[in-house]
Amino acid sequence: MSLLSVRDLSLAIHGTPILKDVSFDVAPGEVFGLVGESGSGKSMTALACMGLLPNGSKVGGQAMLGDQNLLALPERRLRDLRGREIGMIFQEPMTALNPMQTIGDQVAETLVIHGVARRTEALKVAREKLDRVGLGAARFPLTRYPHELSGGQRQRVCIAMAVALQPKLLIADEPTTALDVTTQAQILDLLRGLVDEAGMALMLITHDLAVVAGIAQHVAVMQSGEIVEAAETEALFRKRAHPYTRALFAASEHAPERTGHPQIADTVLEVERVVRDYALPRKHLFAAPGHVRAVDGVSLRVGRGESVGLVGESGCGKSTLTRAILGLERLQGGRIALDDIPIEAPHVAPGTRRRMQVVFQDPYGSFNPRHRVARLVAEPFHLMGRVEDADARVEGALEAVGLQASDKERFIHEFSGGQRQRIAIARALITRPDLIVLDEAVSALDVRVRAQILDLLAQLQGEYGLSYLFISHDLGVVRRVTDRVMVMQAGKIVEEGQTERVFSYPEHPYTKALIAATPRIPESWHEEARSNGVG
Amino acid sequence: MASYVFARLLSLCVSLIVASVVIFTAVEVVPGDPASFMLGMNASPDAVAALREELGLTGSLPERYLSWVGGMLTGDFGTSYTYRVPVAELVAARLWVSLPLTFYAMVLSTLIALPVGMLAAARRGRPADLTVMGTTQLGIAVPNFWFAMLLVLIFAINLRWFPAGGFPGWEAGFVPSMTALTLPAIALALPQASILARVMRSSVLETLGQDYIRTARAKGLSQRQTVVRHAFRNALIPVMTILGLQFSFLLAGAIIIENVFFLPGLGRLIFQGITQRDLIVVESVVMLLVFSVILVTFLVDLAYAAVDPRLRRRG
Numbered sequence: 072m073s074l075l076s077v078r079d080l081s082l083a084i085h086g087t088p089i090l091k092d093v094s095f096d097v098a099p100g101e102v103f104g105l106v107g108e109s110g111s112g113k114s115m116t117a118l119a120c121m122g123l124l125p126n127g128s129k130v131g132g133q134a135m136l137g138d139q140n141l142l143a144l145p146e147r148r149l150r151d152l153r154g155r156e157i158g159m160i161f162q163e164p165m166t167a168l169n170p171m172q173t174i175g176d177q178v179a180e181t182l183v184i185h186g187v188a189r190r191t192e193a194l195k196v197a198r199e200k201l202d203r204v205g206l207g208a209a210r211f212p213l214t215r216y217p218h219e220l221s222g223g224q225r226q227r228v229c230i231a232m233a234v235a236l237q238p239k240l241l242i243a244d245e246p247t248t249a250l251d252v253t254t255q256a257q258i259l260d261l262l263r264g265l266v267d268e269a270g271m272a273l274m275l276i277t278h279d280l281a282v283v284a285g286i287a288q289h290v291a292v293m294q295s296g297e298i299v300e301a302a303e304t305e306a307l308f309r310k311r312a313h314p315y316t317r318a319l320f321a322a323s324e325h326a327p328e329r330t331g332h333p334q335i336a337d338t339v340l341e342v343e344r345v346v347r348d349y350a351l352p353r354k355h356l357f358a359a360p361g362h363v364r365a366v367d368g369v370s371l372r373v374g375r376g377e378s379v380g381l382v383g384e385s386g387c388g389k390s391t392l393t394r395a396i397l398g399l400e401r402l403q404g405g406r407i408a409l410d411d412i413p414i415e416a417p418h419v420a421p422g423t424r425r426r427m428q429v430v431f432q433d434p435y436g437s438f439n440p441r442h443r444v445a446r447l448v449a450e451p452f453h454l455m456g457r458v459e460d461a462d463a464r465v466e467g468a469l470e471a472v473g474l475q476a477s478d479k480e481r482f483i484h485e486f487s488g489g490q491r492q493r494i495a496i497a498r499a500l501i502t503r504p505d506l507i508v509l510d511e512a513v514s515a516l517d518v519r520v521r522a523q524i525l526d527l528l529a530q531l532q533g534e535y536g537l538s539y540l541f542i543s544h545d546l547g548v549v550r551r552v553t554d555r556v557m558v559m560q561a562g563k564i565v566e567e568g569q570t571e572r573v574f575s576y577p578e579h580p581y582t583k584a585l586i587a588a589t590p591r592i593p594e595s596w597h598e599e600a601r602s603n604g605v606g
Numbered sequence: 607m608a609s610y611v612f613a614r615l616l617s618l619c620v621s622l623i624v625a626s627v628v629i630f631t632a633v634e635v636v637p638g639d640p641a642s643f644m645l646g647m648n649a650s651p652d653a654v655a656a657l658r659e660e661l662g663l664t665g666s667l668p669e670r671y672l673s674w675v676g677g678m679l680t681g682d683f684g685t686s687y688t689y690r691v692p693v694a695e696l697v698a699a700r701l702w703v704s705l706p707l708t709f710y711a712m713v714l715s716t717l718i719a720l721p722v723g724m725l726a727a728a729r730r731g732r733p734a735d736l737t738v739m740g741t742t743q744l745g746i747a748v749p750n751f752w753f754a755m756l757l758v759l760i761f762a763i764n765l766r767w768f769p770a771g772g773f774p775g776w777e778a779g780f781v782p783s784m785t786a787l788t789l790p791a792i793a794l795a796l797p798q799a800s801i802l803a804r805v806m807r808s809s810v811l812e813t814l815g816q817d818y819i820r821t822a823r824a825k826g827l828s829q830r831q832t833v834v835r836h837a838f839r840n841a842l843i844p845v846m847t848i849l850g851l852q853f854s855f856l857l858a859g860a861i862i863i864e865n866v867f868f869l870p871g872l873g874r875l876i877f878q879g880i881t882q883r884d885l886i887v888v889e890s891v892v893m894l895l896v897f898s899v900i901l902v903t904f905l906v907d908l909a910y911a912a913v914d915p916r917l918r919r920r921g
Contacts (some may be wrong), residue, residue, distance in 0.1 A: 123824065171839045180822075
């Protein structure tokens with residue numbers, strides 16, 4: 072007997088079809104994984120079950136929770152079910168809580184709104200629930216506000232809120248995507264614990280195959296609004312029956328082929344004992360401001376044609392170090408040199424600046440939407456004075472990244488996320504730099520697009536002898552594309568070495584913890600897939 | 607919180623000092639002698655000298671500045687040249703009309719605007735919203751003196767519910783005074799309420815798009831409960847900013863309405879001061895208005911912190 076039974080769910084928003092014949096079952100007390108790329112309809116499936124679809128939605132089919140069809144219930148009945156029978160948590164813990172209310176009130180509200188308890192008793196229950204999700208009373212009194220908590224802690228509050236009334240089903244929409252790996256592991260542990268002890272079912276929506284591998288009993292793979300394959304997790308991972316499933320697996324494990332040969336002896340970038348302090352806000356008006364050391368004596372070097380990875384969790388100082396290397400941060404100590412030319416913020420000579428370029432994470436926010444691609448890509452030319460063959464070089468750069476010369480007349484909103492990241496790379500290439508800093512450059516991309524971009528980067532590296540500083544929180548990607556890797560924690564490099572050595576035989580406890588926390592598909596599941604010739 | 611308040615207070619004091627210096631130099635630096643300017647072309651040198659003495663224009667610049675500021679701190683704003691009474695008395699009398707009128711108008715405007723703005727946001731794109739948007743557009747476009755005349759025509763002349771103008775003075779009693787202020791307050795409040803309702807609407811709409819609203823809905827709150835419990839407070843910040851600006855505007859900017867209803871308010875006092883070249887009155891009233899604007903800004907800053915916990919910890 073299943074808890075939630077979805078049959079032939081279809082959805083159109085303002086006439087555009089979003090979901091088509093989606094059917095699946097979630098049994099009581101099981102973890103059901105719904106996997107797919109962005110835009111595949113995962114979240115819409117969840118929102119349809121919650122009755123929280125956007126305006127202009129037209130649904131068909133049925134979603135039975137017990138003997139009630141969620142798709143046919145009036146709003147009043149749905150309101151009773153939300154929070155009581157079905158709880159839901161979302162991807163962005165930083166914005167998922169009301170900034171003006173205490174965490175205690177927000178957890179208690181679930182009980183108050185359903186008329187289960189008055190505020191005083193509800194707050195007592197809130198206390199218990201927060202204790203259960205690991206936010207103890209000593210450090211996290213009910214009177215805390217969301218802005219006083221980290222992302223992981225806020226996600227715990229969201230979970231406490233969603234399970235306050237012990238719902239039968241918890242829907243978690245990419246609950247760990249915005250979190251660091253160690254935090255992700257803790258949150259997944261917490262979710263698994265809640266499922267085990269309360270007999271609650273969990274519908275886990277994610278783009279990350281490795282995450283579902285470790286936690287779900289059943290998995291469904293979604294593509295363009297349809298479920299293309301669904302089975303018991305291990306069986307699905309071993310068989311990979313549908314071509315799309317196979318493509319997803321292949322892309323998520325894709326290691327690009329490198330053609331160039333790094334000349335490690337030829338140093339391009341040298342960073343020596345770099346220190347960067349930030350002033351903290353004054354405690355009171357006349358107090359001297361405190362300091363926080365964001366980068367603490369970091370040294371590294373990148374050879375010509377080499378790919379060096381820099382991994383670490385948010386707040387470890389990766390971004391500050393990146394900015395320092397790009398000559399955007401004044402240093403409090405140490406030196407940075409590009410081909411022996413010192414980089415000293417804020418006055419870096421244009422001729423030096425043009426030799427290093429950067430590609431950022433967000434393919435949507437990195438471009439001025441009012442400029443045409445030609446102007447966007449040609450922007451770094453201001454570092455080079457007058458460029459005679461500017462047009463030809465823009466066209467060349469676009470073609471080098473797999474776009475067409477004619478694309479230069481278009482605007483950025485006409486491109487997909489992956490295409491935008493190609494344009495960002497074209498913009499970085501245009502000055503023929505020696506070094507490209509890739510700051511989480513593939514983190515926001517779907518796995519298949521990510522694989523293409525990684526291939527492109529490898530190919531360009533071979534053609535132009537580029538050096539890459541590859542900054543990422545995604546250990547899997549770093550492992551597949553870099554020659555050497557550095558692990559950064561609290562402003563310091565705690566371990567560095569050949570990538571394979573560091574990942575296979577980590578020495579520092581922090582590296583070990585990071586690798587242990589990274590979700591992984593069991594090795595034996597791969598073997599069968601490979602021996603079947605589908606891996 | 608204490609350090610936040612202290613920092614705001616410090617900024618208030620600095621602003622006041624800067625403002626007083628600017629106003630003082632403006633009057634000083636203006637070419638020509640204020641005394642002869644006030645007396646006109648045909649004044650005798652003796653009269654000018656006497657006035658200079660009376661205006662306190664005889665000492666050095668810093669001396670005069672300090673005596674002016676010192677005077678204001680002790681409540682001595684000087685003597686009006688045209689009325690021959692202490693400016694403090696003049697201003698106080700006018701303030702007793704302008705302040706209640708301002709508060710009356712603000713209360714009306716807030717009481718109308720916030721619910722209307724919330725309603726429009728909750729019913730976005732539906733008839734209620736369209737009606738609100740249309741009406742407020744009209745409220746902003748139509749000048750308030752025209753409203754005033756319309757109100758007089760309907761409620762004073764036809765229905766005879768309110769007096770058409772004049773102010774009996776507070777000694778005549780609370781009810782008659784408030785009755786006299788009602789039509790002017792409505793005329794002032796309507797355009798302000800129109801602006802405020804639109805700000806409230808867009809602010810609530812922006813808040814309704816936030817992730818925590820979705821979280822609240824997933825908890826089982828109705829659309830209405832979400833607006834009241836989560837969107838309202840978050841939407842208040844821009845509304846408070848506008849309210850602060852409106853207060854300053856209403857206090858001194860009600861001159862046309864004061865004229866229509868023949869009310870002895872601050873706006874008319876400044877207007878008369880300027881036309882009669884009574885620079886002492888102008889200088890003092892302007893300083894007073896600057897003070898009230900800065901004070902309101904300070905209060906709005908405190909209100910931000912009261913509403914938004916994120917501001918409380920900053921220094």
